[in-house]
Amino acid sequence: MAKHTLIAYVEDVPGVLNRVASLFRRRNFNIDSLTVGGTDQPGISRLTVVVDTTEAGARIVEANLYKLVNVLRVDDLTHKASLTRELGLVKVKVTPDTRSQVLQLVDVFRARVVDVDEKTITAEVTGTPDKIAKFELILRPYGIAEMVRTGAVSMARGHEPVSSAPPLVRTADGADQGHDTSGISMSV
Amino acid sequence: MKKLTGAEIIWECLQKEGVDVVFGYPGGAILPTYDAMTKYPKIHHVLVRHEQGATHMADGYARASGKVGVAIATSGPGATNMVTGIATAMMDSSPIVCITGQVGSKAIGTDAFQETDVTGVTLPVTKHNYLVTKPGDIARAIREAFYIAKSGRPGPVLVDITKDAQQLTADFDWEAAAPKLPGYRPNHRAPASEFARAAELINSAKRPLILAGQGIMKSGSTNDVLALAKLANIPISTTLLGIGAIPASSEFNLGMMGMHGESWVNEAIQQADVLIALGMRFDDRVTGNLKTYALNAKKIHVEIDPTEVNKNVPVDVALIGDLREVLGELKPLVKKAEHAEWWATINVARGDSAVRDIKNLPDNGHLYAAHVINDIWRLTQKRDTIVVTDVGQHQMWEAQYFRHDKPRSLITSGGLGTMGFALPAAIGAKFACPEKDVWVVVGDGGFQMTSCELATAEQEGIKVNVAIINNSFLGMVRQWQEFFYDKRYAATPMTGPDFVKLAEAYRLSGLRCNQRSDVKATVEKTLGDKKTVVIDFVVEKEDSVFPMVPAGADLDKMIRRPKQDVMLESGSDKEWEMPAAVLPDVFTEAKAEAKVLNGRGKTSAPASRKPAKPTKSAKSRR
Numbered sequence: 102m103a104k105h106t107l108i109a110y111v112e113d114v115p116g117v118l119n120r121v122a123s124l125f126r127r128r129n130f131n132i133d134s135l136t137v138g139g140t141d142q143p144g145i146s147r148l149t150v151v152v153d154t155t156e157a158g159a160r161i162v163e164a165n166l167y168k169l170v171n172v173l174r175v176d177d178l179t180h181k182a183s184l185t186r187e188l189g190l191v192k193v194k195v196t197p198d199t200r201s202q203v204l205q206l207v208d209v210f211r212a213r214v215v216d217v218d219e220k221t222i223t224a225e226v227t228g229t230p231d232k233i234a235k236f237e238l239i240l241r242p243y244g245i246a247e248m249v250r251t252g253a254v255s256m257a258r259g260h261e262p263v264s265s266a267p268p269l270v271r272t273a274d275g276a277d278q279g280h281d282t283s284g285i286s287m288s289v
Numbered sequence: 290m291k292k293l294t295g296a297e298i299i300w301e302c303l304q305k306e307g308v309d310v311v312f313g314y315p316g317g318a319i320l321p322t323y324d325a326m327t328k329y330p331k332i333h334h335v336l337v338r339h340e341q342g343a344t345h346m347a348d349g350y351a352r353a354s355g356k357v358g359v360a361i362a363t364s365g366p367g368a369t370n371m372v373t374g375i376a377t378a379m380m381d382s383s384p385i386v387c388i389t390g391q392v393g394s395k396a397i398g399t400d401a402f403q404e405t406d407v408t409g410v411t412l413p414v415t416k417h418n419y420l421v422t423k424p425g426d427i428a429r430a431i432r433e434a435f436y437i438a439k440s441g442r443p444g445p446v447l448v449d450i451t452k453d454a455q456q457l458t459a460d461f462d463w464e465a466a467a468p469k470l471p472g473y474r475p476n477h478r479a480p481a482s483e484f485a486r487a488a489e490l491i492n493s494a495k496r497p498l499i500l501a502g503q504g505i506m507k508s509g510s511t512n513d514v515l516a517l518a519k520l521a522n523i524p525i526s527t528t529l530l531g532i533g534a535i536p537a538s539s540e541f542n543l544g545m546m547g548m549h550g551e552s553w554v555n556e557a558i559q560q561a562d563v564l565i566a567l568g569m570r571f572d573d574r575v576t577g578n579l580k581t582y583a584l585n586a587k588k589i590h591v592e593i594d595p596t597e598v599n600k601n602v603p604v605d606v607a608l609i610g611d612l613r614e615v616l617g618e619l620k621p622l623v624k625k626a627e628h629a630e631w632w633a634t635i636n637v638a639r640g641d642s643a644v645r646d647i648k649n650l651p652d653n654g655h656l657y658a659a660h661v662i663n664d665i666w667r668l669t670q671k672r673d674t675i676v677v678t679d680v681g682q683h684q685m686w687e688a689q690y691f692r693h694d695k696p697r698s699l700i701t702s703g704g705l706g707t708m709g710f711a712l713p714a715a716i717g718a719k720f721a722c723p724e725k726d727v728w729v730v731v732g733d734g735g736f737q738m739t740s741c742e743l744a745t746a747e748q749e750g751i752k753v754n755v756a757i758i759n760n761s762f763l764g765m766v767r768q769w770q771e772f773f774y775d776k777r778y779a780a781t782p783m784t785g786p787d788f789v790k791l792a793e794a795y796r797l798s799g800l801r802c803n804q805r806s807d808v809k810a811t812v813e814k815t816l817g818d819k820k821t822v823v824i825d826f827v828v829e830k831e832d833s834v835f836p837m838v839p840a841g842a843d844l845d846k847m848i849r850r851p852k853q854d855v856m857l858e859s860g861s862d863k864e865w866e867m868p869a870a871v872l873p874d875v876f877t878e879a880k881a882e883a884k885v886l887n888g889r890g891k892t893s894a895p896a897s898r899k900p901a902k903p904t905k906s907a908k909s910r911r
Binding site: 111112115116119120123127157160161164165167168169170171172173174 | 408409412413416417420437470471472473474594595596598599600603
């Protein structure tokens with residue numbers, strides 16, 4: 102099992118997010134994060150899905166995404182050079198004593214202070230999901246009043262366009278036979 | 290430009306799509322469409338008695354004809370009643386279009402009378418679905434629905450249309466409503482390198498075997514498959530839904546595989562060194578335990594739907610595309626072969642099992658379902674017959690003892706296993722093929738689920754022949770209880786109405802038969818009757834389907850037909866062979882645990898039966 106990052110371009114029609122989410126639930130895959138937003142092309146949205154599965158499982162997810170009528174293109178960035186970014190807003194409790202320490206930590210993480218009042222500091226941090234997790238961990242001792250993460254968005258590096266080829270169904274390599282449906286307890 | 294109401298646009302579209310019959314049930318939210326129907330007399334509307342029946346009829350129509358079946362219902366309960374039929378069509382890749390009414394677009398989300406989120410409810414059981422709220426969008430949605438339903442791997446598509454969209458007017462422009470589906474890719478083409486690899490595997494095979502599925506019927510490639518088999522002398526086995534795709538009389542056809550498949554077929558699968566899977570999806574009823582499934586074999590999977598490849602069984606070569614096109618490209622690469630040794634092995638295995646075949650047995654007065662079904666086949670061989678079955682023991686006996694030589698001559702609910710499917714699907718099949726005889730083979734349980742559709746048959750004046758295999762049990766569940774739950778027959782004994790009187794109450798003909806010697810006369814009388822006939826075949830109560838691979842067990846570990854033949858004794862005191870370790874461990878564990886919890890020991894099992902292996906955990910608890 103490993104984290105797989107998939108990009109899907111979808112038609113921006115009502116219910117499309119439901120179709121994608123329903124697919125993951127129905128095929129018994131767990132979504133780590135799912136983000137959706139607009140692109141440079143009107144009427145086309147872009148999804149970034151992070152799913153914890155095996156290589157074979159990722160192929161099944163990819164093929165199933167392609168099968169959805171509203172999905173235009175799917176790309177697995179897991180094994181490609183890619184950029185992944187996430188944004189987090191963290192509201193930390195502060196006292197006059199700890200305020201400067203927190204501000205220093207915010208600085209170390211190259212986060213930005215976006216709101217301050219007498220009891221809290223709210224910082225905006227961007228970076229890889231790991232960095233945001235670390236930021237949260239560091240601030241936790243001060244007391245986190247509130248926190249939100251957007252979920253990861255990803256993009257391939259370099260100038261090569263992402264492939265628009267039909268889904269490549271790779272055959273089993275023997276080493277990775279995951280998405281194991283052979284458990285006896287599943288038989289009826 | 291013609292301005293039409295949304296309701297009229299629906300019918301115009303159906304007409305343009307070549308629809309001649311629709312199955313439906315009116316109601317508030319679909320009333321404008323029913324009102325407009327009177328202007329379109331070319332399309333015949335069949336009034337069903339339950340919306341589930343409408344979807345099964347559309348499904349039966351589609352499977353018998355190869356065309357798209359259409360079902361119509363109203364919002365809310367009308368639409369939710371369709372769900373079972375839609376799921377059935379989804380699992381068996383049957384092209385149907387369901388049109389449902391929806392409350393007015395302004396009322397959506399207000400919990401209005403008879404409002405249900407139908408696109409939400411049917412999302413996981415449709416190939417695609419639409420919610421249409423404007424009359425101008427109806428034509429495109431319906432055109433796309435038909436296109437999606439029948440292209441690629443076929444399946445059900447639902448179009449939910451609000452009442453106001455049916456009532457308001459819009460320009461009807463058929464050409465402008467052509468499908469625009471940039472993300473829909475029904476057709477795939479395997480790369481040439483894969484063909485070369487497939488051919489290499491086939492050419493070097495010593496023990497090849499073709500697994501023939503329903504895809505052969507969908508792509509119309511019966512002759513191409515037979516040509517490939519003939520070229521390299523490869524035996525063929527079919528799935529349940531593949532029955533008929535390869536003639537039963539073909540020398541290459543070994544019979545059905547899987548849970549109740551022929552023993553020699555399952556043995557051959559486990560021994561094969563190359564499996565050529567054509568338009569089938571390695572369902573768990575076909576594979577048994579995946580961990581031990583066909584371990585000796587390299588697998589070639591020809592399949593139109595990429596999501597099926599490597600889903601259950603990892604394959605060595607995947608040829609994704611239309612079966613007929615793939616075989617056209619593959620066959621020139623395949624070399625002639627004999628495989629004499631392989632055939633000899635199979636024939637040895639077959640010889641042993643054939644002795645136990647019930648067809649060779651004398652009539653001893655008892656009526657067995659297998660006899661009834663085999664006799665119906667013998668008596669109707671010269672006629673063009675479609676058999677529609679339900680789900681359960683009778684379905685398996687039909688698959689074993691009725692020999693189908695033509696594609697689309699067996700219609701059965703395979704993937705979803707829907708009880709109540711048979712009668713309505715048969716009515717749909719009769720509308721598709723009025724010139725053919727349509728037989729329903731159904732259990733007394735399943736028949737009672739949708740027997741209301743007898744009224745539909747009567748009102749439409751159509752003839753289907755209903756053979757109820759009546760054993761006063763939910764037979765297949767009873768068989769499982771006998772084999773795996775120590776004969777605790779919980780909720781399986783079942784009474785029914787007097788089926789003869791029931792038929793007569795519907796102004797149809799009813800017959801009863803409880804002796805094998807009467808089967809011939811009963812069938813002949815049925816064929817001579819102009820009306821729908823319901824036959825109550827009162828058969829042995831506790832008869833079982835053999836051979837059987839228990840769920841999750843290895844494919845070649847079958848519970849076999851008893852040597853001392855079951856057909857010669859009363860079903861209740863027979864012995865059957867449970868091979869050692871036939872049950873997977875988890876199953877015996879669960880069984881042992883259940884016993885401890887129930888405070889019951891092994892009481893009713895016959896002494897000769899090998900006791901299930903007690904597991905350590907179960908022992909310690911005792």
